[in-house]
Amino acid sequence: MRKEAGRRGMGLWVAALAVYAFLYLPLLIVVIYSFNDSRLNAEWVGFTWHWYDVLLHDEDMLAAAGNSLLIALTSSLMTTILGTMAGIAMHRYRLKALTFMVMTPVAMPEILLGVSLLLFFIQILNLTLGMVSIILAHITFSIGFVAIVVRTSLAGMDESIFEAARDCGASPWRTFRHITFPLILPSVVAGGLMAFTLSIDDFVITFFTAGVGVSTLPLRIYSMIKIAVTPEVNAVSTLLMLLTLALIVLASRIAPSVLRFKT
Amino acid sequence: MALLEIKNVTRRFGDFAAVDNVSLSIEAGEFFTLLGPSGCGKTTILRMIAGFYLPDSGQILLDGKDLADTPPEKRPVRTVFQSYALFPHMTVAQNIAFPLKMARCAPQDIQKRTRETLEQVRLADKAEHYPNELSGGQQQRVALGRALVSHPRLLLLDEPLAALDAKLREEMQLELISLQREVGVTFVFVTHAQDEALALSHRIAVMNRGRVEQVDEPSKLYGFPQSRFVADFIGHINMMDAQVIEAAHGHTRLAIPGLGEITAPPVAGVTAGGLASGAKGAFAIRPEQVRIGIHGEAAELKNHFPGEVRNLLYRGDVTVYKVHLANGLMVEALLPNSAPGRAEIFEVGDTVSIGWRHDAGVFLHA
Numbered sequence: 338m339r340k341e342a343g344r345r346g347m348g349l350w351v352a353a354l355a356v357y358a359f360l361y362l363p364l365l366i367v368v369i370y371s372f373n374d375s376r377l378n379a380e381w382v383g384f385t386w387h388w389y390d391v392l393l394h395d396e397d398m399l400a401a402a403g404n405s406l407l408i409a410l411t412s413s414l415m416t417t418i419l420g421t422m423a424g425i426a427m428h429r430y431r432l433k434a435l436t437f438m439v440m441t442p443v444a445m446p447e448i449l450l451g452v453s454l455l456l457f458f459i460q461i462l463n464l465t466l467g468m469v470s471i472i473l474a475h476i477t478f479s480i481g482f483v484a485i486v487v488r489t490s491l492a493g494m495d496e497s498i499f500e501a502a503r504d505c506g507a508s509p510w511r512t513f514r515h516i517t518f519p520l521i522l523p524s525v526v527a528g529g530l531m532a533f534t535l536s537i538d539d540f541v542i543t544f545f546t547a548g549v550g551v552s553t554l555p556l557r558i559y560s561m562i563k564i565a566v567t568p569e570v571n572a573v574s575t576l577l578m579l580l581t582l583a584l585i586v587l588a589s590r591i592a593p594s595v596l597r598f599k600t
Numbered sequence: 601m602a603l604l605e606i607k608n609v610t611r612r613f614g615d616f617a618a619v620d621n622v623s624l625s626i627e628a629g630e631f632f633t634l635l636g637p638s639g640c641g642k643t644t645i646l647r648m649i650a651g652f653y654l655p656d657s658g659q660i661l662l663d664g665k666d667l668a669d670t671p672p673e674k675r676p677v678r679t680v681f682q683s684y685a686l687f688p689h690m691t692v693a694q695n696i697a698f699p700l701k702m703a704r705c706a707p708q709d710i711q712k713r714t715r716e717t718l719e720q721v722r723l724a725d726k727a728e729h730y731p732n733e734l735s736g737g738q739q740q741r742v743a744l745g746r747a748l749v750s751h752p753r754l755l756l757l758d759e760p761l762a763a764l765d766a767k768l769r770e771e772m773q774l775e776l777i778s779l780q781r782e783v784g785v786t787f788v789f790v791t792h793a794q795d796e797a798l799a800l801s802h803r804i805a806v807m808n809r810g811r812v813e814q815v816d817e818p819s820k821l822y823g824f825p826q827s828r829f830v831a832d833f834i835g836h837i838n839m840m841d842a843q844v845i846e847a848a849h850g851h852t853r854l855a856i857p858g859l860g861e862i863t864a865p866p867v868a869g870v871t872a873g874g875l876a877s878g879a880k881g882a883f884a885i886r887p888e889q890v891r892i893g894i895h896g897e898a899a900e901l902k903n904h905f906p907g908e909v910r911n912l913l914y915r916g917d918v919t920v921y922k923v924h925l926a927n928g929l930m931v932e933a934l935l936p937n938s939a940p941g942r943a944e945i946f947e948v949g950d951t952v953s954i955g956w957r958h959d960a961g962v963f964l965h966a
């Protein structure tokens with residue numbers, strides 16, 4: 338009996354290891370080859386920081402990184418504010434339609450969202466594509482994530498706390514400032530960090546809404562790959578990976594429940 | 601003038617009247633209890649006093665002033681919620697200071713009164729703890745402290761002891777009584793436990809299905825219930841169908857079908873000849889008012905009948921006998937076991953005589 342269970346446990350471990358290997362080996366290889374002293378990704382030659390040096394002197398790449406950061410900062414800030422408001426509204430009014438409208442962009446295929454935003458910006462708003470259109474697009478698709486996180490944290494709270502605040506003499510605004518906001522703050526911050534990572538590595542929607550003048554990090558990497566995959570791509574990917582990881586760790590520290598959601 | 605006046609208040613949820621034309625008047629300094637079974641509208645009344653619900657009709661007056669246009673935060677009323685509703689991100693001291701902060705008191709004032717209140721609810725050593733680090737009883741006291749710190753005119757308590765275990769609950773009951781006496785704040789207390797209501801209150805309003813059945817002092821409520829519901833809800837009582845033969849000034853004569861005639865005390869609120877003979881209702885008498893004896897003791901009483909012991913329940917301090925009477929009624933009698941060996945006196949199957957004094961029990965008009 339025990340032996341049986343033990344053997345099955347073993348099988349599960351092997352399966353799990355295989356899955357994790359499949360997920361993480363490619364990432365690991367990207368990281369390792371960013372230190373490869375060769376122009377090609379084919380074979381390991383020796384250790385070098387060279388490609389990171391190249392990266393730091395690549396004007397286009399730096400400009401793209403700057404754009405990405407600016408877009409991610411601006412859009413995640415806006416998303417955090419709007420998404421928090423949406424989350425609170427979804428919790429308070431429990432309107433099915435509201436939830437539906439906020440959540441749809443989360444579930445919508447990115448390509449569809451990209452195309453429709455493109456058409457909307459050009460044909461309806463008559464907007465010149467560029468930073469503004471990218472930021473607007475990023476806000477659109479990440480609002481729902483912040484809203485869910487905020488709403489979930491509110492749903493887990495005892496409603497009478499907010500009534501108790503009113504009872505103690507706090508107006509609705511002061512109830513929000515002293516009670517509601519401090520209580521949802523971890524979720525708001527975690528949602529904001531999530532919006533930031535979603536924005537910084539988005540490709541599809543950015544591709545449709547960027548126009549010709551502006552490039553972001555993912556777009557730049559893509560156009561480099563079209564020519565040749567040099568270890569510079571590995572280097573920039575490694576840095577991006579580090580940034581994303583750091584943000585995920587930060588988000589999970591601030592609100593452990595966040596990691597239970599799909600991103 | 602009463603501190604709180606509730607005048608013909610009705611509150612509906614859809615078609616259902618959760619509170620149905622209720623009028624109450626609560627005096628300053630009172631410990632007033634709303635008692636009733638689950639769903640009778642107690643919480644709904646409290647929430648209307650606190651301002652979380654508005655009455656559909658009727659008025660709520662505090663110090664003679666209609667509260668209809670006053671939002672919860674402007675009412676000099678505090679609530680102790682059943683779930684305590686402490687702010688989890690604030691320490692005990694911050695929780696207690698919150699109402700003072702909202703009232704924009706001076707910082708040194710806030711500090712002084714918070715410290716006083718912490719002493720009052722015996723939590724001075726827990727001031728810097730967070731609510732989730734406290735026991736149920738301690739959380740309860742934080743909630744009380746937070747509600748009392750700004751000296752409200754009225755304190756509303758919604759089943760504050762329901763979540764505590766029996767021993768702690770008794771302790772908190774005593775604490776509530778002394779706290780109320782100490783601070784002199786008017787308490788409106790909600791419970792569905794009749795023993796708790798009897799032990800704590802100056803006056804009790806017994807509610808049933810959104811209506812108030814009777815408002816009285818605990819002893820009056822227990823001794824002179826005015827309806828079958830109240831008689832039944834508070835303590836144990838023997839209830840038998842009865843018909844008035846004569847309702848005179850000093851006494852009432854009743855006919856109990858299958859049993860005979862009994863003499864009962866005058867019916868409350870009925871002047872001589874005010875109650876027609878033939879009026880139907882019920883005669884109700886408490887088990888501890890029923891005497892039980894082999895032949896002698898009970899037979900000396902004006903109302904006495906033979907019966908047979910069918911059941912007995914030894915409870916230590918008392919023994920409860922269930923006696924079967926000639927007309928098929930089962931009457932409960934309660935005898936204290938103060939004399940040694942008292943519990944052994946009657947056995948199941950014994951033929952006994954039960955009786956009660958002519959001034960015991962009440963006639964309840966149908």
Ligand SMILES: Nc1ncnc2c1ncn2[C@@H]1O[C@H](COP(=O)(O)OP(=O)(O)OP(=O)(O)O)[C@@H](O)[C@H]1O
Nearest residue numbers: 613617618636637638639640641642643644645792
């Ligand atoms: N928000 C609401 N919507 C619909 N019906 C409600 C609402 N609040 C209360 N009720 C109904 O009104 C009635 C009275 O409710 P209330 O909460 O006042 O009862 P209660 O006396 O406090 O009972 P309990 O002892 O169980 O707390 C119940 O039948 C309840 O179902």
Ligand SMILES: [Mg+2]
Nearest residue numbers: 642643644758
């Ligand atoms: Mg209730």
